[in-house]
Each structure stands twice: as C-alpha cells, then as structure tokens.
Amino acid sequence: MILAVGNIKGGVGKTTLAVNIAISRALAGHDVLLVDGDEQRTAITFTDLRTEQIGSPGYTVVSLHGASLRTQVRQLADKYNDIVIDVGGRDTGSLRAALTVAETLLIPVQPRSFDIWAVDQVADLVKEALEINELRAVAILNAADAQGHDNEEATRAISEVEGIEMLKILIGRRKAFPNAAATGRSVLEQNPKDVKAVAELNSLINAIYLKQIKSV
Ligand SMILES: Nc1ncnc2c1ncn2[C@@H]1O[C@H](COP(=O)(O)OP(=O)(O)OP(=O)(O)O)[C@@H](O)[C@H]1O
Numbered sequence: 001m002i003l004a005v006g007n008i009k010g011g012v013g014k015t016t017l018a019v020n021i022a023i024s025r026a027l028a029g030h031d032v033l034l035v036d037g038d039e040q041r042t043a044i045t046f047t048d049l050r051t052e053q054i055g056s057p058g059y060t061v062v063s064l065h066g067a068s069l070r071t072q073v074r075q076l077a078d079k080y081n082d083i084v085i086d087v088g089g090r091d092t093g094s095l096r097a098a099l100t101v102a103e104t105l106l107i108p109v110q111p112r113s114f115d116i117w118a119v120d121q122v123a124d125l126v127k128e129a130l131e132i133n134e135l136r137a138v139a140i141l142n143a144a145d146a147q148g149h150d151n152e153e154a155t156r157a158i159s160e161v162e163g164i165e166m167l168k169i170l171i172g173r174r175k176a177f178p179n180a181a182a183t184g185r186s187v188l189e190q191n192p193k194d195v196k197a198v199a200e201l202n203s204l205i206n207a208i209y210l211k212q213i214k215s216v
C-alpha cells in the first residue's frame with residue numbers, strides 16, 4: 001500500500017508517525033520504502049542515525065520531491081510491499097504529488113485550534129486529488145493530552161470536515177516517541193517499552209492497513 005503521511009501544518013508528528021509505521025511494517029516482514037518528501041530531510045537524518053545505532057535500518061529510504069516524487073513512486077510501487085511517504089509541512093507541491101499516487105493519506109492533527117483549521121485546507125487538496133486518484137483520507141489526533149475536553153472537541157470538529165475520515169483512536173503525547181527517535185528506533189524497539197505508545201501505534205496501523213474504518 002502507498003501511504004502518505006501529510007498535513008500542511010508543520011510539527012504535528014508526520015515524520016514521527018511515518019518512521020514508526022515504516023519500521024512496524026518492516027518488522028512485520030514487509031519490504032518497505034520510506035520516501036522523504038520534505039526538504040528538511042528529517043526521515044533521512046533519522047535513518048542515518050538508525051543505521052549508526054543498529055546497523056541495517058530494515059527499510060530503504062529515498063528523498064523525492066515535486067513531480068519526481070509522483071513518477072518515481074509510481075515506478076517503485078511494484079518493487080515494494082509498502083511505501084510510506086513523509087510529506088513536509090510547507091511544500092504543498094510534494095504534498096499534491098503524493099496525493100496523486102497514495103492510496104491512503106494519514107493526517108496527524110494536534111488538538112489545537114490552528115491545527116484543526118488546517119484540516120479544511122488539507123480537505124481541499126484531497127478533493128482536488130480525488131478527481132484523478134481514489135484516495136482515502138484519514139485524520140488522527142496526535143500528541144493528545146490525557147485530560148480535558150480538547151480531544152473530544154477536536155474530534156467533533158474534524159468529523160464535520162467533508163472527505164476526511166476521523167479515527168476514534170488517538171496517539172497521546174508520550175515521551176516514548178521523541179526518546180525512541182533520539183536513538184534511531186521506533187517505540188516498538190525501545191527497552192523498556194512504553195506499552196501505551198505501542199498499543200496506540202498498533203491501533204493506528206490496524207486502522208490504516210486492515211481498513212477497519214472507525215469513523216465517528
Ligand atoms: N505522540 C507524540 N508524543 C510526544 N511527542 C511527539 C509525538 N509526536 C511527535 N512528537 C514530537 O513533536 C515534534 C514534532 O514531530 P515531527 O517532527 O514528527 O512533526 P512533523 O509534522 O514531521 O514536523 P515538520 O512539519 O517539521 O516536518 C518532535 O519533537 C516529536 O518528537
């Protein structure tokens with residue numbers, strides 16, 4: 001499956017979720033290509049660190065942008081079981097290109113108003129892409145606080161956005177994500193593991209790959 005993890009908003013957890021998903025798929029035995037579609041090259045930097053720390057990263061990583069992201073991903077699609085594309089916050093050219101080749105778009109959203117408003121803009125891009133590509137667009141709350149009404153309110157607001165499927169599950173704000181990344185690892189590979197972070201990641205992966213639609 002070709003999965004794009006994208007949002008026009010920066011700092012929402014795109015790279016964090018993209019690398020954790022890519023590693024999880026690789027650990028499950030799939031041949032995975034991680035596409036870094038961000039000029040900041042964070043996924044590449046992470047993979048360099050991972051290679052230093054544990055040897056082979058377990059997946060292939062490439063940096064692709066704009067029109068070549070689309071053409072290269074199309075060409076590489078037959079060679080991999082899974083392609084995960086991390087598309088940067090500012091580069092809408094690469095995001096648009098990714099939306100024309102991806103089967104699923106995962107939109108991480110933090111439960112704060114600016115982030116929620118950005119979902120409307122992503123929905124416009126999805127609508128445009130739907131004219132040429134049958135795309136499933138799925139939003140998930142990421143780095144959500146454990147308490148307060150923000151999560152419910154954000155979930156309700158995003159559920160109203162046409163063309164976006166809002167997942168009921170969420171990913172909490174958990175130190176395990178930055179801590180694991182700092183050692184070139186996914187939360188699945190930490191020792192000791194944060195069992196809640198692992199459970200949340202696994203639920204997200206099931207929602208994406210098993211197509212168990214948990215919309216509200
Ligand atoms: N669920 C989470 N819990 C705690 N911290 C998180 C979580 N998700 C992401 N972060 C942290 O938030 C910061 C931004 O995450 P990340 O770099 O993945 O976002 P991004 O959307 O890829 O940003 P950019 O737009 O700059 O590419 C990082 O420091 C990351 O470790």
Ligand SMILES: [Mg+2]
Nearest residue numbers: 014015038042
């Ligand atoms: Mg990023």
